[in-house]
Amino acid sequence: MKKSFRPYLAFLLLGSLLSFTACKEDEEPAPDHEHELITTITLTLVPTDASKPTVTAIWEDLDGVGGNPATVDDLVLSANTTYNGSISFASVENHDGHSHGHDLTAEIKEEGEAHEVFYVVTPQGLVSFEKTDKDTNGRPIGIETTATTSVAGSGTVRVVLKHQPGTKSNSSNMSTGETDVDIVFETTVQ
Amino acid sequence: MFHITIAGKNLLFLPLLLLFIQPVAAQDMYIIPETELEQDCGLTLSGKVIDHDTREPLIGATVLIEELQKAVVTDEYGNYHFHNLCRASYSVKTTYIGYEEIRSSFRLSSSAVRNMALHIDARTFGAVEVVGGRMVRQAQTTETLAGRELEETRGLSLGESLKKLSGVSSVQTGPTVSKPVIHGLFGNRVLILNNGVRHESQQWGNEHAPEIDPLNAQELKVVKGAAGVRYGSDAIGGIVMVNPKPLPDSTGVSGELNLIGSTNNRMGAVAGMAEGKLQQLPLSWRLHTSLKKAGSAQAPTYNLNNTGFEEQNLAATLGYRQQKFGAELYYSYFHTKLGFLSSAHIGNLTDLANAIGREQPEEAGSFTYTIARPYQDVTHHLLKARGYYKTGDLGELQFTYGLQENRRQEYDRHRNTGDSPQLDLDLQTHTTELVWEHEPVSNISGSMGVSTIWQNNTYTPNTRALLPFFKSLTVGAFISEKWRKDNLQLEAGIRYDQKSLDVQRWGNSRELLKPAYTFHNLSGSFGALYDLGYHVSLSGHIGYASRAPHAYELFAQGLHNSAATYEEGNPNLVSEEALNTMATFTYHSNLRLNGELSLYYNTINDYIYLQLAPEYVLGVQGAFLKARYRQADARFWGADLTADYAFTNRLTLNNKTSLVYAVNRETGNYLPFITPSRTDNTLRYSFENRESSKFSDRYLAVGGLYVARQSRSDEQSDPVLPAPDAYFLLHAELGTSLSLGRQQLELGLVGNNLLNTSYRDYQNRLRYFANEMGRMLLFRVKILL
Numbered sequence: 001m002k003k004s005f006r007p008y009l010a011f012l013l014l015g016s017l018l019s020f021t022a023c024k025e026d027e028e029p030a031p032d033h034e035h036e037l038i039t040t041i042t043l044t045l046v047p048t049d050a051s052k053p054t055v056t057a058i059w060e061d062l063d064g065v066g067g068n069p070a071t072v073d074d075l076v077l078s079a080n081t082t083y084n085g086s087i088s089f090a091s092v093e094n095h096d097g098h099s100h101g102h103d104l105t106a107e108i109k110e111e112g113e114a115h116e117v118f119y120v121v122t123p124q125g126l127v128s129f130e131k132t133d134k135d136t137n138g139r140p141i142g143i144e145t146t147a148t149t150s151v152a153g154s155g156t157v158r159v160v161l162k163h164q165p166g167t168k169s170n171s172s173n174m175s176t177g178e179t180d181v182d183i184v185f186e187t188t189v190q
Numbered sequence: 191m192f193h194i195t196i197a198g199k200n201l202l203f204l205p206l207l208l209l210f211i212q213p214v215a216a217q218d219m220y221i222i223p224e225t226e227l228e229q230d231c232g233l234t235l236s237g238k239v240i241d242h243d244t245r246e247p248l249i250g251a252t253v254l255i256e257e258l259q260k261a262v263v264t265d266e267y268g269n270y271h272f273h274n275l276c277r278a279s280y281s282v283k284t285t286y287i288g289y290e291e292i293r294s295s296f297r298l299s300s301s302a303v304r305n306m307a308l309h310i311d312a313r314t315f316g317a318v319e320v321v322g323g324r325m326v327r328q329a330q331t332t333e334t335l336a337g338r339e340l341e342e343t344r345g346l347s348l349g350e351s352l353k354k355l356s357g358v359s360s361v362q363t364g365p366t367v368s369k370p371v372i373h374g375l376f377g378n379r380v381l382i383l384n385n386g387v388r389h390e391s392q393q394w395g396n397e398h399a400p401e402i403d404p405l406n407a408q409e410l411k412v413v414k415g416a417a418g419v420r421y422g423s424d425a426i427g428g429i430v431m432v433n434p435k436p437l438p439d440s441t442g443v444s445g446e447l448n449l450i451g452s453t454n455n456r457m458g459a460v461a462g463m464a465e466g467k468l469q470q471l472p473l474s475w476r477l478h479t480s481l482k483k484a485g486s487a488q489a490p491t492y493n494l495n496n497t498g499f500e501e502q503n504l505a506a507t508l509g510y511r512q513q514k515f516g517a518e519l520y521y522s523y524f525h526t527k528l529g530f531l532s533s534a535h536i537g538n539l540t541d542l543a544n545a546i547g548r549e550q551p552e553e554a555g556s557f558t559y560t561i562a563r564p565y566q567d568v569t570h571h572l573l574k575a576r577g578y579y580k581t582g583d584l585g586e587l588q589f590t591y592g593l594q595e596n597r598r599q600e601y602d603r604h605r606n607t608g609d610s611p612q613l614d615l616d617l618q619t620h621t622t623e624l625v626w627e628h629e630p631v632s633n634i635s636g637s638m639g640v641s642t643i644w645q646n647n648t649y650t651p652n653t654r655a656l657l658p659f660f661k662s663l664t665v666g667a668f669i670s671e672k673w674r675k676d677n678l679q680l681e682a683g684i685r686y687d688q689k690s691l692d693v694q695r696w697g698n699s700r701e702l703l704k705p706a707y708t709f710h711n712l713s714g715s716f717g718a719l720y721d722l723g724y725h726v727s728l729s730g731h732i733g734y735a736s737r738a739p740h741a742y743e744l745f746a747q748g749l750h751n752s753a754a755t756y757e758e759g760n761p762n763l764v765s766e767e768a769l770n771t772m773a774t775f776t777y778h779s780n781l782r783l784n785g786e787l788s789l790y791y792n793t794i795n796d797y798i799y800l801q802l803a804p805e806y807v808l809g810v811q812g813a814f815l816k817a818r819y820r821q822a823d824a825r826f827w828g829a830d831l832t833a834d835y836a837f838t839n840r841l842t843l844n845n846k847t848s849l850v851y852a853v854n855r856e857t858g859n860y861l862p863f864i865t866p867s868r869t870d871n872t873l874r875y876s877f878e879n880r881e882s883s884k885f886s887d888r889y890l891a892v893g894g895l896y897v898a899r900q901s902r903s904d905e906q907s908d909p910v911l912p913a914p915d916a917y918f919l920l921h922a923e924l925g926t927s928l929s930l931g932r933q934q935l936e937l938g939l940v941g942n943n944l945l946n947t948s949y950r951d952y953q954n955r956l957r958y959f960a961n962e963m964g965r966m967l968l969f970r971v972k973i974l975l
Contacts, residue, residue, distance in 0.1 A: 028702065029659040029694050030651030038810050065749055065809030066756055067698045094700070160812075163537075163603075167552055175544045176552065178603070179537025182812030 037064055038104060038181055040090040041159065043075065045083035045147055052078045059183045062092060075187040077127060079152045085129065085145035087117060087159065089181065109133075109143055114165040117142030118174045120158040125150070126189055127157060139168060154188045231276035234301040236724050238268045239284055242307040251286035253306070265779060267677070269724050273781045284308065328672075329681055329717025329729040330417060331774050331788045331830070333357070336409035338889075342923050342940050345450040345459055345482075345968050348404045352430065356846035357414055357788075357830035359865040362954040363397035365455070365487040365963045366499045366528045370400070371953065372414055373790060374826050374850040374864045375427025378740050381417075383431045385520055387574050387592035388421060390619035390645065392657070394742035396955055400430075401524045401570035401596065403503035405448065405461040405480045408435040414830070415790055416770040418713030418735030419670050419683035422643070425713075426735045426768040426794065437474040437509040437518070441467045445975035448480075454966035455498065456557070457484035464975075472512055478505040485559040486529070490946045490964035495555035496562055499528040513580070520574040528568075529561040534959040535603050535751050538812035542754040542958065546911055551960045563603040564751070567611070571595045585628035588639075592621040602751060614650035615657060619643065636671030636683075647741065656748035658695035660741040664688065670715075677721040685713040689738045695745055705745075709738035709765055725780055733770045739763040743798050743819045753815070753910075753955065756807040757800065760819040768794045785833030785845075790826075797824035797854075799861065802909055815910075823855040826864075840877070844893075846870045851902060862907040866900040866916075866952050888926040895919045900952040911958055917949035936972040941965070 039062050045055040055077055061070035077083070088105045108115050112135030119129035119142070128148050131140035164177030239251040247268025254261040255272060257280055264270045277299050285291040289308040296304070333355045335343070343351035349360040349368025360368040361376050372380055377396065382389040384402050392398050404410065413429040421429060438444070443466035450459040461480035467473070482501040487494045505522040533551035536542055545552070573593040580586050595618050599611035625639030643664040649655060670683030691707040717731035746759035774788040803816040828850040835843045847869040852861040872893030879886045900913035925938035946965040950957040 027648060027659070029649070029655070029696065041810070059810075061810055063698070065807055065811070065814065066747060066758065070808070070810070165553075165603075166555075175540070178535060179541050179811050181810055182538055182540070183810060 037091055038089050038161075039064070039092045040101070041181060041183060042088045042090070043085065043157075043159065043185065044087070045075075045077065045085045047078065048082045048084065052081055055083070057185050059185065060092070062094060070183075072183070072185065075157055075185040077147075077149050077187065077189045079149055079189050081149050083147040083149075085147045087143055087145075089161065105143060108161070109141060112141045113137050113139070114163060114168060115141060115180075116162050116164060116168060116172070118160040118162065119145070120160065120174070121187075122155045122158070123153070126153050126155045126187060135168075137168075139170070149189045152189050154186075157185045157187045159183050159185070231274055233275040233277065233298055234271065234273055235275055235280075235282075235298060235304065236269065236271040236302075237304040237306065239264045239270060239286065239306045239308065240268055241289075242309045245307075248286050248289070248308060251284060251289075251306075251308070254283045254285075256281045256283055267721050267727075269779070271724060271779050282306075329679070329719045329731040329774075330715070330733065331357075331414045331729075331731070331772055331786075331790075332411060333414070333832075334409055334411045338925065340407070340410065341925070341936070341938060341970070341972070344405060344448060344461075344938075344970050345452060345457065346404070348400050348402050348410070348430075348432065351404050352410060352412065354846075355412055356832050356870075357828075357848045358412055359848075359868065359953060361396050361863070362951065362956070364531045364534070364954070364956045364960075365494060365497050366484075367397050367399045369393075369396065369398070370412075370430050371865055372412060372428035372430075373792065373828060373830075374852050374861075378424060378743075379427035379737065381421055381425040381429045383421060383429060384572060385432065385434055385522070385574060386576070386590060387572060387594070388619075388621055388643065389572075390594050390617065390621070390643070391568075391570060391596040392598050392615055392617060392742075394657075394740050394746075397530075397566075398568075398598065399528075401526070401568055402432055403480055403501070403505070403522075403524055404432065405459070406434050406478045406503065406505050406522070407432045409433050414788070415731070415772050415792065416713070416733035416735035416768045417715070418711075418733070418737075419668050419685045419715050420637075422641070422664070422666065423685060423687045423711035423713040423735050424737040426737050426766065426770075434478075434505070434507070435476075437476060437507060437511075438465050438467045439474075441469045447973040447975060449971045449973075450968065451970075452484075452966055452968045454963055455484040455487040456559075457482060459483075472510060472516075474509045474511070476505075476507045479503060483559065485557055486555070487963045488557070489550075489961040490948045491961075492550050492554045493556055494531055494960055494963070495551065495553045496529040496532040496565070498559050498561050499526060500561070501526040515577065515579040517575070517577040520572070520576075522570075522572045524568075524570040524572075526566070526568050527561055528566050530564040530566065531956055531960055532562070532564065532603065534956050535564045536754055538814060539754050539806070540812060542910070546958050563601045565601050567599040567601070569595075569597045581626070583629060585626060588623075588625045588627065590621070590623045590625075592619070594619040594621075610652070611650075612654055613656055614653040616648050616650070618646045620645075630674075633675050634671055634673050636669070636681075638667075638669040640665070640667045642666075654748055655696070656746060657742050658693050658745045658747075660691060660693045662689060662691040662741070664690075668713075679719040681715070681717045681719075683713075683715045687711040687713075687738075691738070691741060691744075693741060693745060695747075705761060707738075707744075711736040711738055711765055725777060727776045727778070729774045729776070731770075731772045731774075733772075734768070735770075736765045736767040738765045739798055739819075746819070749809075749814065755802070755817045756809075756814040758816065758818045760821075763798055763819060763821060764796055766794055766796045766798050766821065768792055782836050783833070785831065787829065787831050789829050792826040793855075794824045794826065796821040797861075799824075822857070824852060824861060825855050826850065826852045840875055842874050842876075844872045844874065853902075860902045860904060860907045862903065863953060864900070864902065866913070867898040868895065870895040872921075884929055886927045886929070889924065891923040893921050895921065897951070903952070913952045914950035914957055917947060917951075919947055919949075920944040934974045936970075936974075938968075938970045938972075940968040940970075942968070 041059045043057045057073040057075040059072045091102045093100050121127050130146045131142040133141045133144040135141050161181035162177045163180050167176050239248045251264045253270045262270050279297045281295040283293050284306040347368050349370050352358045352370045359371045362368050378393050382400050391401050411431040417425045417429050445464040448461040459482040463478045465476035480503045485498045487497045502525045507520045509518045533553045576590045578586050578588045598615045600613035602612040621643050623641040625637050627637040645662045647660045666687035668685035672681040689709045693705050695703050697703045714734045719729040721727045744759045744761050746757045770792040772790040776786045778784050800817045801820045803818050806813040807816045831847040833845045849867045850865045852864040872891050874891040877888040896918045899916040903913040922941045928935040943965050948961045
């Protein structure tokens, strides 16, 4: 009887051995941020009339969706002014207190035939955006724009970046494809 | 001695074999004495075959009426039955391995009951070893998919194959991802045992299919309802067991080659198996491998863009078996890459509304084998070492160690993101189990044991922290015993698990948080099985199981791209507890009608579920729905029915029906994502075997599956889109064995959705975006080598 229980001990030993070797040293998780996620959008409007101020509005959410809310600048424009607009999309990551930025605008421009930026202004006519850049198929991209204001007022500018792989065409619009960016700037024209 | 072992094993297949032989023999061999021609031939002879000394029923004994050359095998209670006998004198021969055969002669003038008591054969006594398990029945409802029914599912995924069983459905994500659902419960509540080891992967995800190759399985077994005692308290919904064939007992090498092809997604699969046993050593081995590749699936009127998949599998087993002890080493590798319907990868709520508004997905594309982003790439390794030692007359001691690594990489479709995945999780699991199965001691048999599970989950830097780093250790102990006397069997079991969970995650203000938990979980079961006679048995089972919340339910944090939902865990969750009562009525061994009806009533306290919150979450992509894990008391109840009616020996109608109801007991609301009522009816015709023909075992079956609309859903349970309409699908199966010279082949053809019906299924997560697959024909050839 005594003898027959020896293998049992061997099994137990084997088991404990395996579970101990399993416990490796503690690893710490890297700070969580998804690589290459758009975190920072900068809308820059340079007036053709040099006496008026250049406008820069930044929308930023460094920890992505959820967590802390985004910080958003207001867009303050001069009335009766024409601006050369450009928008940039960047991925900014914080490593040990340092921030590392990676501009994604060039990539988007390169894949222009699969992307388009839309500007939705409320109320209509507060600012009007005209896209001045074209993709390889001659369709607008919307990174470069001309923005024109007339009378003073206030409202919002919504910026939407659409990913439209294979679906961007003469008939495509803002409801085509997948949304990469959909943000709103509070806007004042004075 | 070895020879007897084999005979004992083969005996298990005899009932199956005889089932086919019996009707033929009955028709061809009837000898009706002329003097008694006018008399009726509807008499029944039945009884029990028992051990003369112990009065124990003998399972699998053969009873032969020599005049008719008609034989039957006793069932799990030792019962045998002959139907449609004429008035005559018969000599009956009863045989059972290890016992002396008996012959008895009597004159049958009316239906009679005769019990046969056998004496142990002194010559073979002590040398008999029946390996491979007796036909053990348990009070809890179980269903098995094996043999022809399993063959008909070859080429389908595990989740799709299991849908053949009543009470089992699946949660799908497009045409390629299918997860088993038992009585409305799935995911972490359904335990999957792959070759006896708890399958540990990221089962919390509805779009994470089990990483198991069903082509390597000889049987798929489902235990329905709370079954936490044996394998872990978390089995609230039930257990799915994927069992490969036992290693060969006889010396020599054999093999098998399966070729599978299908229309629709133009899938091709090859599975090869070789096995053998060495002559000099008690060493056996098996090698199994399979490769699958499929292109994009086709809905009846359009292409389902980017839904192709590929899969590679390998399994190797080495077994050493001696009389007293044995060991087995098993390794399996699973790798899959599956495409995800491209138009279901959406940005925000507006995109979701746009997608729902479209008749068909925005990107139709055309058929291709290419898999582009978004896709999943999943690898699963399993290493298992098992040893047993026979503790003399007392029983058997078994030790099992399992090492698993699950690597899940998900590639989203954003801008040019290089080659790196957006989600990259790595889960390592070590399981150990020590069990002692003891032999009957005054009618009580059972097992007891201890087990451990150690897990470490990590993610690669710069990927989504959907699930945090965690380590967990679960230690459990159980005892389960069965008492059996005459017609009654009682069983009871209890288990205790302690689970510690240590999480590491980053907080909102960039600080490393280390929440830790300890859960205590108890499981219990009590069952009774009563044999009411030769044709009827009744069983009742009460199971209690409690499941600790998963790290995902506690700390999930991230976007679900196909549902435009931001999912958030709830760190305050407690264990959920299920009390499941089940009653099963079995009507068996009848000439025409056989079946099983089971009713269940499952009360789950603190049921963990994902509830959509009224507020939105804003991100760079716009607005998302917010869903948070919550707990509520729930109630599930329903019924499963399986029934067969044999019109003739060749023509049978089979019905499988299941109903599930589920409500939130606190609010009275319906729970989301519960299986709609379904019924499948199949008419099967088996052709007569002719000796001259090369073909044998030919059959043809035609059936229809009806799935009702989920009427138990409303705006509260499904706020995004109401449940889709009911649907009816026509299916057909045909098969045959073919002998070409000495070469044996098995051929089969299965047709699904033959009417090419356009439909959407309530439990498919992609029902917002696209229709289900259209008509599909699956061809298979099995070549025995």
